[in-house]
Amino acid sequence: MKKKRKKKVKFTIYFYILVIVVVSIFLFVFLNSDGKEENKTNNNNTNTVEKPTVKEKTEEEIKLEKLNNINEKLDFFKMEYLDRYIAYKEKNPNLDDETVVVYVNIGLDQNFYTNVKDSPFKHTNTVLANKYYFLGKDYVPKNLVYINSAYQSGGKQMTKDAAVAFEKMAAAAKEQGYTVRATSTYRSYDYQAGLYERYAANDGKAKADTYSARPGYSEHQTGLAVDVDNAYSSYTSFGNTKEFTWMKQNSYKYGYILRYTKETEFITGYMNEPWHYRYVGVEIATYIHEHPMTYEEYYVRFLDK
Numbered sequence: 001m002k003k004k005r006k007k008k009v010k011f012t013i014y015f016y017i018l019v020i021v022v023v024s025i026f027l028f029v030f031l032n033s034d035g036k037e038e039n040k041t042n043n044n045n046t047n048t049v050e051k052p053t054v055k056e057k058t059e060e061e062i063k064l065e066k067l068n069n070i071n072e073k074l075d076f077f078k079m080e081y082l083d084r085y086i087a088y089k090e091k092n093p094n095l096d097d098e099t100v101v102v103y104v105n106i107g108l109d110q111n112f113y114t115n116v117k118d119s120p121f122k123h124t125n126t127v128l129a130n131k132y133y134f135l136g137k138d139y140v141p142k143n144l145v146y147i148n149s150a151y152q153s154g155g156k157q158m159t160k161d162a163a164v165a166f167e168k169m170a171a172a173a174k175e176q177g178y179t180v181r182a183t184s185t186y187r188s189y190d191y192q193a194g195l196y197e198r199y200a201a202n203d204g205k206a207k208a209d210t211y212s213a214r215p216g217y218s219e220h221q222t223g224l225a226v227d228v229d230n231a232y233s234s235y236t237s238f239g240n241t242k243e244f245t246w247m248k249q250n251s252y253k254y255g256y257i258l259r260y261t262k263e264t265e266f267i268t269g270y271m272n273e274p275w276h277y278r279y280v281g282v283e284i285a286t287y288i289h290e291h292p293m294t295y296e297e298y299y300v301r302f303l304d305k
C-alpha cells in the first residue's frame with residue numbers, strides 16, 4: 001500500500017512537470033510570434049510615416065537645399081533671412097554659401113542706411129556702430145576719461161578700458177622709438193552732426209558718406225574708436241609711416257584693430273583709413289589678428305546669434 005502510494009505521487013509530479021513544459025513551450029511560441037507581428041506592424045508604420053516626407057519636400061527644405069543645407073553647419077544661420085540668402089546667392093553666384101550667410105547677416109544685401117537697427121551691446125566693448133547699426137542721438141558712453149596728455153593732441157576722451165589700453169599701446173610704441181598719438185577719439189552726436197553736415201555741404205552726401213559717418217552711426221560716438229597720427233605728419237598720411245607698420249604688428253596686443261581698409265570697403269562702407277582703430281579687447285583683437293576679418297564679420301559670426 002505504501003509502495004503504491006509512492007508510485008502515484010511520483011506519477012503526479014511527472015504529470016505536472018509535463019504540463020509546465022508544454023505550457024512553457026506554448027507560451028514561448030505564442031509570445032515570439034506576437035513580437036514578430038508587432039515588429040511587422042512597426043515597420044509598416046514607419047514606412048507609412050516616411051514615404052510622404054521623402055516625396056513631398058516643404059518649400060523651406062527646397063530653399064535650404066539651394067544653400068546646400070548650410071544651416072546645419074552654421075550656428076549663426078537665421079531662418080528668417082532665408083529668402084534674402086537665396087536672393088543674394090542668385091545675385092552673387094561666385095560666393096560660397098557660408099559667405100552668403102555672413103554677408104546677408106551683416107546687411108550687405110541692402111543699401112547702407114536703409115534697414116537700420118538699434119545697436120545692441122551698448123556700454124560694452126563689443127558695441128557695433130556702422131551703416132546698419134545706430135547708437136542714436138542720446139547715446140553717451142559711460143566711464144569716459146581723458147587719455148594721458150603725453151599720448152594725445154589735447155582734450156581727448158575714450159571709455160576707461162579703451163583709454164588705459166591706448167596709453168599702454170602708445171607707451172610700448174614710444175619705448176620702441178615710435179610715436180602713436182590720439183588725434184580724434186570720442187565724438188558726441190552733435191559734434192558728428194556738425195562734422196557730417198560740413199562734409200556733405202562741401203563734397204555732397206554720397207562722397208561724404210564714404211569717409212564720414214552720419215550722426216548716430218559713428219564709431220567715434222562709442223568712445224572706443226581713435227584716429228592716430230605720429231605727431232609729425234598729418235593723420236591722412238599715417239598709412240605711409242613706420243608707425244603704421246608698428247600698429248599693424250602690435251595693436252591687437254592692446255585690444256585694438258584696424259577698422260577700415262581698401263579691401264573691406266564693400267563691407268564697412270568706409271574708404272581706407274589707416275589711422276582709425278577700434279578697441280574691442282585683447283581677446284577679440286587677437287582672434288581677428290589671427291583670422292583676418294572685419295569687425296562686422298566677427299560680430300555676425302560670434303556675437304549676433
Ligand SMILES: [Zn+2]
Pocket residue numbers: 184220225226227275276277
Ligand atoms: Zn576715425
